[in-house]
Amino acid sequence: MKNESLTVVENKTIAAKTHEMTLSGPLVDAIDQPGTFLHVAVPGEDLVLRRPISIAAVNQGAGTCAIVYKEEGDGTERLARCRAGDQLEVLGPLGNQGFPVEEPLPGDDVLLIGGGVGVPPLYFATCELVKRGVSVSVILGFQTAAAVFYARAFNELPGCDVHVMTDDGSNGRAGTVIDALNERPYAPDWLFSCGPRGMLRAIETNAADSKTHGYVSLEERMGCGIGACFACVCETNDGASYRKICRDGPVFAFKEVVL
Numbered sequence: 001m002k003n004e005s006l007t008v009v010e011n012k013t014i015a016a017k018t019h020e021m022t023l024s025g026p027l028v029d030a031i032d033q034p035g036t037f038l039h040v041a042v043p044g045e046d047l048v049l050r051r052p053i054s055i056a057a058v059n060q061g062a063g064t065c066a067i068v069y070k071e072e073g074d075g076t077e078r079l080a081r082c083r084a085g086d087q088l089e090v091l092g093p094l095g096n097q098g099f100p101v102e103e104p105l106p107g108d109d110v111l112l113i114g115g116g117v118g119v120p121p122l123y124f125a126t127c128e129l130v131k132r133g134v135s136v137s138v139i140l141g142f143q144t145a146a147a148v149f150y151a152r153a154f155n156e157l158p159g160c161d162v163h164v165m166t167d168d169g170s171n172g173r174a175g176t177v178i179d180a181l182n183e184r185p186y187a188p189d190w191l192f193s194c195g196p197r198g199m200l201r202a203i204e205t206n207a208a209d210s211k212t213h214g215y216v217s218l219e220e221r222m223g224c225g226i227g228a229c230f231a232c233v234c235e236t237n238d239g240a241s242y243r244k245i246c247r248d249g250p251v252f253a254f255k256e257v258v259l
Contacts (some may be wrong), residue, residue: 007023007086010084011083011084013080014150015146016147018117020056021067022064023064027092028060034101035125035217037093037094038054038055039052039091042074042075049222051076052219054219055093057124069117095249098121099251100213101129102132103213104129104189106132106134108189110135110137110192111138111188111190112126112192113193115140115194116195118217119140119149137163140163141177142166143167163180191215192217204254216251218250218252232244236258
């Protein structure tokens, strides 16, 4: 974990109210696991809390990483106004458990399911999987065509089978990621997912199978990002203890925590 000033290389709109920011700096060298995140300080002194943003891609050769965020409040609106050359104070990479991309083998049936801004960490994971020769099926869910992003990027990865679902059918097929999941004739060997809690609960329920190694990445508002403030605590599924999403996650095995 490092706290460094990173340089904005590019900040562009990739879908409705959705932006991709490319950052450069020595901290990038420490990013090696999909599912971890950065805690980004928002420009200005009046907004104290940092914003946790998952890592979408890393280019170690260029010394850059990409994050994707949705413009929803004062903090992300300020991030959207950043321009190339601006400096942002960033803490990371954070999280002690990402997606176990080193475990699936070529020939395994690997399925990734992402909803909205839960898609970016799955792109990072997919890039790492295909580097190892693992073929991947991906289901991406969005509300409308205007919200769709990264579909083309996934399609350009070798051995990646992509299915886009939109609520209104304006892009890909009409329906939800759960509809697409339930159409599969058999359970996957591996399932990585990230998105809204309701979606993750439904995935756990519908993909419960003894052969499936399932993992969910949780998105949560955070205070410190390092496990000191107890702002992102969730209960374990057995009701016996709690987990801090920032320190113990943000990725958890199926049924490890209450969604």
